[in-house]
Amino acid sequence: MSETIPTIDLTPVVAGDADGDSVVAKELDGVLRTWGAFELIGHGVPAASTQKAFAAARRFFEQPLDARLALKIDKSNRGYAPMHQTVYEGNLPDLKESFNLGLPLTPDDPDILAGKPLHGVNRWPDLPGYREDVEQYFSEMMKLGNRLLGPLALCLGMQPADLRARYRKPIAFMRLFHYPPNSRIEAREHGAAEHQDYGFLTILAQDSAGGLEVRTPGNAIVGVPPRADAFIINLGDMVEKMTGGMFRSAPHRVINRAGIGRYSIPFFYDPDFDSVFDGMPDMSAGQFLLSKFNKFYTYRKEMAATGT
Numbered sequence: 001m002s003e004t005i006p007t008i009d010l011t012p013v014v015a016g017d018a019d020g021d022s023v024v025a026k027e028l029d030g031v032l033r034t035w036g037a038f039e040l041i042g043h044g045v046p047a048a049s050t051q052k053a054f055a056a057a058r059r060f061f062e063q064p065l066d067a068r069l070a071l072k073i074d075k076s077n078r079g080y081a082p083m084h085q086t087v088y089e090g091n092l093p094d095l096k097e098s099f100n101l102g103l104p105l106t107p108d109d110p111d112i113l114a115g116k117p118l119h120g121v122n123r124w125p126d127l128p129g130y131r132e133d134v135e136q137y138f139s140e141m142m143k144l145g146n147r148l149l150g151p152l153a154l155c156l157g158m159q160p161a162d163l164r165a166r167y168r169k170p171i172a173f174m175r176l177f178h179y180p181p182n183s184r185i186e187a188r189e190h191g192a193a194e195h196q197d198y199g200f201l202t203i204l205a206q207d208s209a210g211g212l213e214v215r216t217p218g219n220a221i222v223g224v225p226p227r228a229d230a231f232i233i234n235l236g237d238m239v240e241k242m243t244g245g246m247f248r249s250a251p252h253r254v255i256n257r258a259g260i261g262r263y264s265i266p267f268f269y270d271p272d273f274d275s276v277f278d279g280m281p282d283m284s285a286g287q288f289l290l291s292k293f294n295k296f297y298t299y300r301k302e303m304a305a306t307g308t
């Protein structure tokens with residue numbers, strides 16, 4: 001088995017070929033059963049949009065800590081998550097900070113008014129052009145996620161329309177990450193300690209600093225070298241669970257060895273909060289995700305403890 005992350009070309013879907021979904025699904029199926037992660041090319045996302053999102057990330061984290069903390073993360077998972085918020089057992093807290101946003105909802109949104117978890121209004125710093133550039137990239141991620149659902153549905157033995165019917169108001173979170181240099185590996189301090197993503201599908205862009213490492217089907221850890229024209233896609237635990245382990249939620253980690261700050265932007269594309277899947281009948285997608293957030297995020301434990 002090759003120990004290099006596989007590559008999938010989405011061109012047939014992006015071009016709108018009549019058999020695009022099934023052509024890509026044929027390539028994808030084996031990859032999801034073995035690696036559960038791959039590089040995606042031919043994705044149709046304009047490079048300028050990605051570059052602007054990275055430029056926005058740099059501007060956000062260049063602000064003084066006070067300005068970042070003014071947007072401290074709220075219970076809808078939106079805002080600024082300071083360093084050390086994510087903890088994976090046996091490791092020190094992750095050495096990373098993030099700006100999180102979700103689906104753009106307005107304060108009169110019925111799910112917000114009803115208090116549905118993970119629904120909220122996005123929070124924005126006072127930086128000219130920041131919101132526009134970040135929202136633009138978010139909408140590119142929504143489009144790309146939707147395109148991926150076609151072949152993914154076929155791999156899951158579903159009709160694309162049936163999977164899309166569970167993505168009407170998806171739990172979609174994007175995180176602009178900053179990783180300072182010099183994590184202390186010997187102390188088990190990583191940028192992101194080895195973990196599996198929680199939900200359905202992650203679309204990740206990493207900058208030229210690199211640092212993402214994936215566990216191979218042969219159980220080795222290999223680096224995923226930075227590549228400006230590709231996204232890294234991986235499945236999360238929700239898919240692994242609903243397929244009874246047939247599709248793999250790929251373990252991965254981040255170690256910033258670059259000696260400079262590292263930026264990355266994962267987009268977590270997960271189904272509607274109340275959606276239910278045959279393979280996971282006992283729990284909605286939202287409840288599954290929420291249980292993961294509550295397990296791994298310190299800020300949620302603090303909120304639960306203080307009743308905020």
Ligand SMILES: O=C(O)CCC(=O)C(=O)O
Nearest residue numbers: 177192206212254264266
């Ligand atoms: O920053 C990265 O490259 C990956 C981040 C990650 O694995 C995560 O947020 O789940």
Ligand SMILES: [Fe+2]
Nearest residue numbers: 195196197252
């Ligand atoms: Fe991850």
